[in-house]
């Protein structure tokens with residue numbers, strides 16, 4: 001890597017909610033493992049804030065979250081959750097005052113629950129070997145029996161009536177189906193099984209069936225089948241190999257995923273990701289188990305599900321290699337037979353955690369050096385690897401360059417999705433400060449914030465397809481005066497097309513110009529953005545020639 005280029009570790013802000021019972025033990029263990037991962041790899045940092053929202057505090061304060069709890073969470077890049085629920089508080093109070101409002105308010109409409117038999121562990125199913133059970137359950141996470149509709153009338157009489165209304169909407173079903181198809185398509189077997197109960201439940205479940213087949217038309221490469229949930233339990237036990245990706249309603253998938261976890265060895269190993277695929281809100285990662293009051297405080301909870309959830313969080317944040325490393329470390333430990341009682345071992349939570357940390361450190365020593373950044377002939381330097389994580393590269397004399405390829409589970413086939421590009425704009429609209437060292441020309445971004453953007457009533461033409469008008473996402477708090485996105489300059493760089501664009505917007509009272517550089521190829525969308533200036537300073541910053549532009553920027557930022 002040329003000496004004038006430095007890569008900075010990416011910083012992510014994590015909200016940690018340990019909750020109750022073993023949620024506290026496994027969250028502590030997971031944060032330790034994450035800290036070891038971050039220190040060992042040096043490619044990312046986590047700034048963790050812990051919230052003491054628990055049943056014990058509910059009993060003393062009268063609430064789990066404060067009134068602005070959900071707003072507070074929105075400021076983070078991701079949420080790490082332990083478990084909630086304690087015998088002294090009715091379960092529907094704990095669930096409906098903490099975890100369910102988070103899932104709902106933060107639009108986490110997908111719950112991904114992978115299950116497989118980890119190295120060194122055994123399924124209770126006779127003859128079921130590693131590889132015979134390798135599933136991803138996609139749980140609809142916002143509606144069904146969890147919609148919160150219903151009530152109790154005549155409560156204190158012999159005629160009490162309780163209703164629990166299951167709500168299924170076209171929008172809700174379609175979006176989960178698309179996510180499930182994309183998930184199935186991304187896996188080697190490209191196989192999706194849809195689960196309902198459309199024989200007995202003749203409205204919402206029938207709608208599920210219909211939409212499943214409609215969405216399937218766009219995924220002819222995915223092999224599909226449909227099961228009734230009762231028969232599905234039989235198939236999971238008797239023919240686990242016949243399944244791969246599974247999509248089911250909120251309630252059905254909740255139940256099936258506990259069964260799946262048990263069939264893969266223990267509920268203690270199973271992870272989950274509550275995702276907002278739009279990435280407008282932080283997603284939440286948690287093991288699927290509860291607070292396990294029967295073993296709480298004994299230090300014997302299996303932390304593997306918590307570690308796996310942490311790996312999924314890191315992956316969602318874009319740190320693929322770190323996630324793979326963490327999974328390797330976990331499986332090296334299970335393969336060595338270091339496991340808790342639920343998996344047939346005798347280790348406690350701390351022993352397993354220590355072992356995983358040691359494995360991470362060992363793997364860190366073997367890790368190859370990061371790929372060097374490439375320098376294009378026009379003076380713009382872009383990280384060559386175009387990985388899924390945001391890469392911040394600082395170049396002496398230039399503002400930082402950010403390469404973003406947000407990990408989009410919904411594959412976007414458009415070449416340059418403006419939303420992604422504006423993520424980069426938003427990232428750079430955060431305070432950029434002149435570093436104290438190493439020199440006056442060295443600029444850096446303090447952090448990449450969570451992608452808090454809001455939709456504004458504004459549309460623009462797609463840069464590559466003038467007929468395609470798309471909604472835009474803009475930096476929070478900034479008013480757009482005008483937008484000028486045009487492929488004025490196209491420079492081929494390693495098989496990537498570089499487009500320049502100019503965004504003019506108001507920041508407070510100032511009028512700002514922002515020049516953007518987009519690197520695009522057929523499969524990836526990478527936004528590479530830089531240069532923002534007050535109006536009076538931006539003269540000459542026209543997208544005429546890349547080399548000239550680079551020079552303009554250099555002199556402007558040197559002042």
Ligand SMILES: NC(=O)c1ccc[n+]([C@@H]2O[C@H](COP(=O)([O-])OP(=O)(O)OC[C@H]3O[C@@H](n4cnc5c(N)ncnc54)[C@H](O)[C@@H]3O)[C@@H](O)[C@H]2O)c1
Nearest residue numbers: 083084085086091268288289290291292294295301302342
């Ligand atoms: N997402 C959540 O926060 C969540 C999920 C499920 C249950 N809950 C709540 O948790 C409380 C207890 O629920 P439950 O008993 O039905 O389910 P649970 O998952 O807490 O426990 C079920 C059984 O599995 C064992 N177990 C769970 N996790 C384990 C681990 N990591 N290592 C070893 N053994 C483990 C427990 O000891 C228990 O025997 C309830 O209040 C419930 O509402 C919360």
Ligand SMILES: O=C(O)C[C@@H](O)C(=O)O
Nearest residue numbers: 095099254287288289290
């Ligand atoms: O969502 C639920 O029903 C609570 C718990 O079972 C879970 O899966 O998180």
